[in-house]
Amino acid sequence: MSKKDIYMLGIETSCDETAAAVVKNGTEIVSNVVASQIESHKRFGGVVPEIASRHHVEQITVVLEEALEKSNCAWDDIDAIAVTEGPGLVGALLIGVNAAKALAFAKGKPLVGVHHIAGHIYANRLEREFEFPLIALIVSGGHTELVYMKEHGIYEVIGQTRDDAAGEAYDKVARMLKLPYPGGPQIDRLAAKGQESIDFPRAWLEDDSYDFSFSGLKSAVINTIHNAKQRGVELSPEDIAASFQASVVEVLTTKTVRAAKEYGAKQVIVAGGVAANSGLRQSLEREFAQLDVPLLIPPLSLCTDNAAMIAAAGTISFEKGKRSGMDLNANPGLELI
Ligand code: KG4
Numbered sequence: 001m002s003k004k005d006i007y008m009l010g011i012e013t014s015c016d017e018t019a020a021a022v023v024k025n026g027t028e029i030v031s032n033v034v035a036s037q038i039e040s041h042k043r044f045g046g047v048v049p050e051i052a053s054r055h056h057v058e059q060i061t062v063v064l065e066e067a068l069e070k071s072n073c074a075w076d077d078i079d080a081i082a083v084t085e086g087p088g089l090v091g092a093l094l095i096g097v098n099a100a101k102a103l104a105f106a107k108g109k110p111l112v113g114v115h116h117i118a119g120h121i122y123a124n125r126l127e128r129e130f131e132f133p134l135i136a137l138i139v140s141g142g143h144t145e146l147v148y149m150k151e152h153g154i155y156e157v158i159g160q161t162r163d164d165a166a167g168e169a170y171d172k173v174a175r176m177l178k179l180p181y182p183g184g185p186q187i188d189r190l191a192a193k194g195q196e197s198i199d200f201p202r203a204w205l206e207d208d209s210y211d212f213s214f215s216g217l218k219s220a221v222i223n224t225i226h227n228a229k230q231r232g233v234e235l236s237p238e239d240i241a242a243s244f245q246a247s248v249v250e251v252l253t254t255k256t257v258r259a260a261k262e263y264g265a266k267q268v269i270v271a272g273g274v275a276a277n278s279g280l281r282q283s284l285e286r287e288f289a290q291l292d293v294p295l296l297i298p299p300l301s302l303c304t305d306n307a308a309m310i311a312a313a314g315t316i317s318f319e320k321g322k323r324s325g326m327d328l329n330a331n332p333g334l335e336l337i
């Protein structure tokens with residue numbers, strides 16, 4: 001007898017995207033709807049938590065209805081509901097968690113709380129099956145983490161940022177260059193046209209550390225821009241972007257390669273918004289091709305926040321028997337374990 005298919009409804013509201021999706025067996029997208037709020041936050045130069053919460057309230061039912069309609073699933077077909085419980089903005093998370101709880105209660109469906117980073121990792125499983133052990137590099141606006149996984153659903157964080165996240169550094173440097181939010185794609189675009197003419201620092205930290213630090217680099221960029229201004233020297237924004245990106249990419253690539261070798265990774269996974277970065281993609285592709293280790297980077301639409309990734313990660317937890325109760329709460333500081 002073949003195993004029954006699992007249809008998971010996923011909900012994600014941890015930051016500035018209101019998203020719902022239906023995923024089959026943790027691997028196949030049936031529907032995937034994302035309502036982005038970027039336009040509303042742009043004029044403030046970053047995500048404003050209160051505005052994010054209000055948008056989520058307005059969008060959540062619309063997005064859920066659209067995801068269900070596009071999936072052609074009836075409620076009877078849905079096996080469970082997965083929702084991001086943390087980390088993220090508490091007011092934003094609460095909207096998704098409460099929507100999921102209300103639906104689970106009203107429709108009599110099991111509820112599964114999901115860690116946002118587990119979601120980013122599992123975005124890759126919508127493209128290709130995992131092989132263990134694997135190393136995952138998560139680089140987003142709020143996270144920079146290296147995670148070792150020896151099997152599905154078990155995460156060991158081997159390194160993380162001690163200050164700014166990689167995406168946060170991108171956004172702050174972009175702001176200095178007076179580029180619109182989100183700054184990552186803007187810097188990426190400029191970097192491709194510039195020369196790596198400025199020698200910005202690389203924070204390697206202790207020899208054996210897989211941790212990261214980007215605040216020193218960010219300060220170095222800011223100081224360089226200020227000093228040039230005071231001396232009346234024109235620096236090319238393209239060259240600043242290229243030099244900054246070279247530092248970020250070199251550190252991320254070197255530490256990921258070292259981790260993959262040390263842990264005997266059969267696969268390396270990249271996830272989160274900064275996984276869209278063309279410099280990082282090229283550098284990782286080159287290194288892992290040489291090492292003959294398969295590298296998975298999700299397509300752009302799955303790099304940034306979405307609910308298909310939450311449904312995918314939730315399916316693994318569901319299969320392992322994890323169930324959340326009606327006391328499930330938003331947890332902005334949730335640990336990945
Ligand atoms: O994963 P994500 O959508 O949201 C969080 O969970 O944080 O990541 C958003 C981050 C932003 O900081 C954005 O500037 C960055 O990803 N980002 C990029 C690129 N595209 C998005 N950073 C560098 N290069 C890019 N092409």
Ligand code: ZN
Nearest residue numbers: 140272304305
């Ligand atoms: Zn994210």
